[in-house]
Amino acid sequence: MSLSDRIRPNCEAAPWVVEEVKKLERENAALKAKVEVIVQNYEDYKAENAALNETARKHVAAYYELLDENTALRKQLKEAQP
Numbered sequence: 001m002s003l004s005d006r007i008r009p010n011c012e013a014a015p016w017v018v019e020e021v022k023k024l025e026r027e028n029a030a031l032k033a034k035v036e037v038i039v040q041n042y043e044d045y046k047a048e049n050a051a052l053n054e055t056a057r058k059h060v061a062a063y064y065e066l067l068d069e070n071t072a073l074r075k076q077l078k079e080a081q082p
Contacts, residue, residue, distance in 0.1 A: 003025065007021060
């Protein structure tokens with residue numbers, strides 16, 4: 001039960017106070033909804049970022065494998081030359 005539902009106008013608070021509380025409750029609900037969207041977007045970003053990081057790790061590993069292979073081939077070529 002919200003605060004605005006528990007306040008009795010003209011008894012516990014002036015009518016304008018009750019209306020102000022209702023307004024603040026609506027604003028609070030709207031802000032909470034925005035926060036939920038932001039949190040969901042953040043979670044989506046984290047998942048996408050993790051996938052991109054994994055892809056980048058694989059590319060770096062492949063690069064180093066090619067670099068090692070290239071280094072070995074250069075060494076063989078150098079040793080084969082008279």
